[in-house]
Structures are given as structure tokens and as C-alpha cells.
Amino acid sequence: MTAQPDLPPLREVIARHGLSANKSLGQNFLFDEQLLKRIAAVPGSLVGQPVFEVGPGPGGLTRALLRAGANVTAVERDRRCIPALEELAEAFPGQLRVIEGDAMKIDAAAETGGPFHIAANLPYNVGTALTVGWLTSEAWPPQWLSLTLMFQREVAERIIAKPGTDAYGRLAILSQWRSEARIAMPVHRSAFTPPPKIMSAVVHIIPGVAPKGVSMTTLEKLTAAAFGQRRKMLRQSLKGVPGALDALRSAGIAEDRRPETVDIDEWCAVARSLGSGSIK
Numbered sequence: 001m002t003a004q005p006d007l008p009p010l011r012e013v014i015a016r017h018g019l020s021a022n023k024s025l026g027q028n029f030l031f032d033e034q035l036l037k038r039i040a041a042v043p044g045s046l047v048g049q050p051v052f053e054v055g056p057g058p059g060g061l062t063r064a065l066l067r068a069g070a071n072v073t074a075v076e077r078d079r080r081c082i083p084a085l086e087e088l089a090e091a092f093p094g095q096l097r098v099i100e101g102d103a104m105k106i107d108a109a110a111e112t113g114g115p116f117h118i119a120a121n122l123p124y125n126v127g128t129a130l131t132v133g134w135l136t137s138e139a140w141p142p143q144w145l146s147l148t149l150m151f152q153r154e155v156a157e158r159i160i161a162k163p164g165t166d167a168y169g170r171l172a173i174l175s176q177w178r179s180e181a182r183i184a185m186p187v188h189r190s191a192f193t194p195p196p197k198i199m200s201a202v203v204h205i206i207p208g209v210a211p212k213g214v215s216m217t218t219l220e221k222l223t224a225a226a227f228g229q230r231r232k233m234l235r236q237s238l239k240g241v242p243g244a245l246d247a248l249r250s251a252g253i254a255e256d257r258r259p260e261t262v263d264i265d266e267w268c269a270v271a272r273s274l275g276s277g278s279i280k
């Protein structure tokens with residue numbers, strides 16, 4: 001790899017560009033370059049790989065990704081951060097493209113133009129919605145090769161949750177029915193400026209093989225109905241979903257069970273048996 005450019009400390013970048021953290025944009029910055037390097041290493045070698053980053057802010061994770069050899073497309077909503085990111089683009093010629101905009105409205109595949117990794121210290125206000133969007137891609141395998149995402153610890157626990165636990169629900173099923181999800185590292189609240197009230201964790205998700213004959217829409221509707229009333233038995237919570245009680249029976253799942261006791265293979269069996277016909 002070519003020599004790495006010398007970069008000013010992140011705190012100096014923040015001070016020079018007047019980037020005081022804005023709570024409404026979910027801004028909690030990371031300055032520890034060793035930690036950022038470890039996060040950028042989670043997806044494996046990124047040399048020459050396209051990476052889509054949401055919310056680069058002053059560019060801490062961005063510089064770690066660039067040093068790892070990635071070609072980064074970064075979307076930042078806060079205009080104040082753009083000059084700092086442009087300096088970074090100059091330091092790594094041809095490796096960083098900065099888009100000023102809202103990641104909720106941007107088509108990452110169109111912007112990166114091919115399979116890409118996603119890495120982000122996500123803004124908490126849109127993090128779950130973005131992740132659900134990536135996980136519910138119609139096309140499978142999806143355009144993204146991996147997700148390396150910082151979440152509040154509690155959200156990370158919901159992503160990797162196993163049946164029979166309080167954290168198990170729709171997010172676990174969406175994250176695991178055709179992907180592998182793990183917590184790559186816990187991150188202490190004191191690593192952020194300003195520190196949030198709660199702990200965080202980096203989650204790593206890679207696409208796997210989708211079970212045959214299972215419609216994403218059907219699985220989503222079933223789990224939305226069931227976990228929307230998670231204390232109720234399936235007999236009650238699924239009665240509004242046409243054909244669901246018959247599908248439960250065909251899959252050999254008792255109607256008096258509660259949704260958190262039904263494992264992912266069983267949910268897939270119910271969705272398969274229900275098909276996609278009756279669910280819009």
C-alpha cells in the first residue's frame with residue numbers, strides 16, 4: 001500500500017470547523033483512532049473495496065476506512081461537516097466521494113454502482129429504519145456485501161437475539177432468517193463525544209442463503225402481527241392475518257404458543273406454508 005497521508009487529530013478538525021455536536025442529528029463522535037481502526041477491520045480486507053458510509057460527521061470512521069484502502073462514498077446530512085470531509089478527500093485522492101444529503105433518501109447501490117460494504121456509526125434516530133431497509137432488500141443476495149454498524153447496545157442485542165429471550169422479535173428474525181449477525185465488539189459510552197447515556201456495540205451482518213419458498217413480505221406481516229401483541233397466544237395475534245392459523249397448523253406449531261417461543265426456522269415454515277398469495 002502507498003504511504004498514508006498525515007492527518008490532523010480529529011479534535012483539531014472539530015475545533016477548526018466549529019463542529020459542536022448537534023443532538024437532533026444523533027451526533028456522538030468517535031475520536032479514538034485505534035478503536036476506529038478496529039471497527040474498519042471488522043468487514044475484513046477493504047483494499048480496493050467500495051464502502052457506503054452513513055453519517056461520516058467529522059470523518060473519524062471515514063479516515064479509518066480510507067487508511068484500510070477502501071473507496072468510500074459517504075452521505076452526511078450536516079452541511080457543517082462537508083468542508084472537513086472535503087479535506088479528507090484531498091488527502092486520499094480518488095478514494096472518497098462525499099454526498100451532502102439524507103441517507104434515508106439515497107439509493108446506496110445507485111451511488112456506489114456495484115456490490116459494496118456498508119459501514120457506519122449510525123445516527124440513532126434513523127439507524128434502525130436504515131438497517132431494516134437494507135435487510136428487507138427484494139433482491140437476495142442483496143447489493144451489499146456486509147453491514148458493519150454501531151448501535152445502542154440494546155438494539156444490537158435485539159438484532160442477535162435468540163428465541164425465548166425478551167430481546168427476540170421482528171428485528172432478530174429480519175436480521176437472521178437469511179443473514180448471519182453477530183456483535184463484533186462492545187463499545188463503552190465514554191468512547192463518544194459527547195458520551196451517550198447508554199453503551200453501544202458494533203454489529204456485523206453478512207448475507208446468507210435465503211430459505212427456499214419464503215416470501216419476505218409474508219414473513220414480515222406474520223411477525224409484525226405476532227410480535228405486535230407479543231404477550232398474546234398466536235391464536236389471538238394471528239387471527240387477523242388471512243390463512244395464518246391454517247399455516248400454523250400445517251407447520252405443526254401449536255396455536256397456544258407465544259411468538260417469542262417460535263424459532264426462525266419455524267417462522268419460515270409458517271411463512272412458506274402461507275405462501276405469498278393471501279398477503280399484500
Ligand code: SAM
Nearest residue numbers: 025028029030055056057077078102103121123
Ligand atoms: N461517523 C462519525 C463518527 O463516528 O464520529 C459521526 C457519527 S454520529 C453518531 C452520526 C452522524 O450521522 C452525524 O454526523 C450526523 O450529522 C449524521 N446524520 C444524521 N442523520 C443523517 C441522515 N439522515 N443522513 C445522513 N447523515 C445523517
